[in-house]
Amino acid sequence: MSLALLLVPPLAWLVVAYLGSLAVLLVSAFWTTNSFTGAVVHTVTGDNIVRVLTDELFRTVTLRTVGVALLVTVLCAVLAVPLGLYMAKVASPRIRLALVVAVTTPLWASYLVKAYAWRVLLSPEGPLSWATGYSPGYGLVATVLTLTYLWLPYMIIPVFAAFERVPNHLIDASSDLGASDLSTLRMVVAPLVFPGIAAGSIFTFSLSLGDYIAVTIVGGKTQMLGNVIYGQLVTANNQPLAAALSIIPLGAVVLYLLAMRRTGALENV
Template identity: 40%
Template sequence: MSTEAPAIFAPRPGLLPRLADRLLRRPRMFVFLMVLPITLWLGIVYVGALIALLIQSFFSIDEFSGMVVREFTLKTYGELLRPANLDILLRTVVMAGAVTLAAAVMAFPIAYFAARYARGIWKALFYVGVMLPLWSSYLVKVYAWKLVLAKEGILNWIFAKLHLTWALDAFLGLPVIGGNSLSVSYAGTFLVFLYIWLPYMIMPLQAALVRVPPGLIEAAADLGAHPGQSFRMIILPLALPGMVAGSIFTFSLTLGDYIVPQIIGNSRLFLGQAVYLQHGTAGNIPLAAAFTVVPIVVMGLYLWGARRMGAFDAL
């Protein structure tokens, strides 16, 4: 007389336990149900908002009544080609590119030191030092820089104590980047942008440099490569994915920011300020939407170019 062995996992009574058992036996269905809520959220709220924004950009504003004319037209995009609006777009893209390039140059030695040499308490101090500025309020940091860069600020005081006021005045006298003080100049706006977004470049670069095998650099040295060749042929290509990831943050965040140029800078508008002005003050929602489409297109082209260069292959 043979008896059946008891099941290792006996069916549990109740509706919910049975459903849970069925899901655990079907991993694909389990993963699908886990991903479904966030997918619906992104699809409805995020992508839906972008589609609504794109649709709004093809409308126009009636110059007499100030009402939105809900008819398909390219008139609003034509307004972006006006000299004043083109100047805003060019100014913003140049600033974002300069901030991204400077952040990459400054972040690389910091990230390289942390990845290759920092150990134990020093690595912990590195993470704290990089992340600490992100723990404070965004507005507090910007207003603090406003005080630092003002004529009565600590930076001017340091230059005066070092008898270098003439050098600061000469720098502020330069066309385009200068001004009455650093707090109302493009140079000051650049410094604050660089300070605010630098951690977003350091962390991806450090994560990429950690994955560089030390044996490759030692092998290159054994084969006669000097440090410059090792950097150009081994370290930089392997760190490129992290640099691209960091540049996505710094470039896109600078493109859309309006608080920094509103507080630090002169009366010349940046893209974020133009969107805020057209949407909140002028009430020209189609033009504000068209301005907003520009950074989306710019970032799309940037990501496409980075992918063509193979920057995402090692991500």
């Protein structure tokens, strides 16, 4: 009884506030709008779903958004794995503490401050252009770089924790049996660390998939699903179409979670 009383409030909040809002989102995708007043009409129709699936613009934006999310995830993993390995197995306790502080400190800064800092940095007349003579400017490259910076800590932390859980005696045993460093990393360490990479990738993929502020600040004319949905909801005042578009990132995240689950990685996190 005491356990039930303890669990009822958070479960009720989950069902009402989260699952309830998702249910309303899915239902409203089948509504329509009055072409004259713009008011939502509670008439069931599949026109929005058909438009989302057949419109060339929406398909292009969807592919671009998923591609950016996957690229950001790969870049974060490439950066996080060597840093996590160094922090967990090589660095002294003092340096490890300093690196943990350096990784987590950006999480305390405002999202907008970090995004606008990258806007200044990537400006054609900004510090990067002064120092190197080249700047990618605002566009798809700037969006990928900014999102990689923003979500990198969410990859480093689980990867670092995964490396820290790898027993040192397994590494020593592999070395004693004649395995090279690369063989030890590939056959001993990598399978044990993969759950941490999988956990971090869920954060980086889902956060990049739903982001609409960074692409607005540094993306130039680049469009991603987040700001297209925002434009339909706020600018075009078409809530049903925005709801139908929102099903795409929701479905992509669910498919990604199922893919991670099939690898067996999530059960070990």
